Amino acid sequence: MSTPRKSPKRPATRTAPAPSGPNGGRPAVPVADRPVEDDFWPRVTRELADDLAVDALARDRAGKVPFDEVARLQEAGLPALLTAPGPDLRGVDWRAACAVVREISAADSSVGELLAHHYALSWTSRFLDPLRAAPDPLARAAEENWLLAGDMEPPPAESGHGLVLTPSDTDDGGWFLDGTRAFASAVTVADRLVVGARPGGTGDQLVVLVDPGAPGVFTEAGTDRVGQRLAGAGTVTFERVPVGPGQVLGVLPHDEHAVAPFTTLAPIALRLLLVHVGLGIAEGALAEARDISRAGHAGPAPAGHPTRLPATDGAPDDPYLLLAYGELATAAHTAAAVVERATDALARGLCAGWTLGVEERADVAVLVSAAEAVAGQAAVHITTRVLELVDGAPGTGAGGGGPGFDRFWRNARALTAPTQAAHRLRDIGDHYLNSTHARLTLLA
Template identity: 45%
Template structure:
């Protein structure tokens, strides 16, 4: 069935030799600078981001996380997080698209056996696949029916990131006879797959989101990666770590948006005028209100960033523990990521909203495009409400309850 009781886990650092962290951070910055040059016009055009994906592919960023011996960039998760944040600062939607790609393209490591995981990643690297889809629980689940030699997939997923440009889709489906949720990989061009760009969100419009329908789509046994069950008898602590790994990508997207809007507002303030004192240029030490707002937003964003750094180190340490990771350790990591999610959500919403106040009425100009930051942040946080994570943190603090195994809607 393709379900493995012992996930392959992350490749050891010694097996992931590649160009190195400094190289990928430089590539990430260069790609972000490239995306920033036409971010406003691309966002307003709202076209499916085939060109943007081509830029990511040309830079080598699509295969960044795949081990070097399998043909990839050989980078680790901390590096991937940094790259996603850099891209999101320039273009929040493309940051989300890339984060989703990293999450889904690496899923075989957590849910499949080592041989199958290596096979999937080797082919993904060789053919430069872009991944889309998602494993979040759906109200009307996709169904997987056993057939001779494999399965048949049916159903509709109402929202999935990246599917308009994806080569391969990774989705959650339930076995019709047992109800067990499984991670399934499907080629986007396979007969019976119908992708529709009918998701008309006011933000994150370039994340290539849409709905996807599966009509009697054949699925081979090796395309079923493994179980997504939250039952501790099925899901190992290492596989459960997939949840905070993916949710921390969402944190990077939000922090990138917050940092991006503050950087653009600062540049504009230095040549604009204060909305409170028209005679004073924005950013001037003569304007205490402007300085106070910038100070508050800087502290808020830096604080969220520091918490995200702690969560990143915890996730990296958990991955390094591999099969020795315990459920108690997983719970501590998951709670720390939940705290980072809540902090990043607040930082993104506050920064993208109050930056408009700093700039004043000129921020309403569509030509400047400042509204895209607010729309992107608000859309992302609507799909991933911070209230859920705060409840998990509170339950852990007060009752010692382990957070539920929740996969992100929008990595």
């Protein structure tokens, strides 16, 4: 049964405590407090990734709600990284944010997924309302180091109306929010939820910001997940939750022809961030397998070979092992090249803002679809093969699988399973052959 969302005390973290912020005692580390050296964020990301890698297997097996992981992210200041540059805040661009997600995912892909969803949602107001006159409710997200969760996109048609807004009887023009939705990431640990709901269940959709600790909000954590166990997935039920006009981030028109091309970059941006999560999984698995092989462990015998070739002293020189790593490294490099091209295209589209045209949007969508297809296949292939490469190595346990190497495969499968690769390839082919544009839709 669902229970009201509470804000339990976060566990102590490993570094010196930062000053507490107003968001329930978590350390608030605004970007303005950070140094301005160009290498600062890469260095912070590497240090956090190294820290997460130390106990990634133990935390994956424990499968607890990721309060500790979120505390580590917030102490590093990473939730506030992707902010708009201004007089008070020094933000970074989407390329840098994608690089952060990719490196964190190589160490712990569940934490990478948390961050990916947060970064996509942090731009909600900009995707929806560029000429906003009222204060942006998300301005506090960077100031107070919030972690965001939710989904601004409408639910699939087969799932019903989703969330519904009913006008309240107050004079402020607010609503009551009702309904239930499942979310893929962070709802069990988020500081705020970004959700879309339709007044009366029909028409245009309002995207609103909700406090998960508010009365009437009930969160049920997802359990028994195959992979991405620490991503904080769950189901949220809203029962007459008050929503004021100041909580509205923007409007999604019901008529897709009224949606601006720039607005439809929102789901594409999230898809690309999740591609970086998948690429990080592949690179992390390959790097850990390489460390085991470098330690002198034997690789698997090739098909038809009667015995495993012996391990060597020093650098491995088993030709079949070298062949296997050559194949996997090439697959990783190929995926990275495609993903980086898509990242550059999305960054250009985001810089274009509301001047972005339909043609340019279609080109970005095609490149992101290609990145999804290539990186998804590479992630599953690489994580499957590394299970074979470390099978039977000393200290990896009976039955093979390495020291928790199955988690890379499980995470890759869980992350890529919702993506219909055939649909992406069909859209790419239609665009290439017939110059057909993908629909301007908010659905991923």
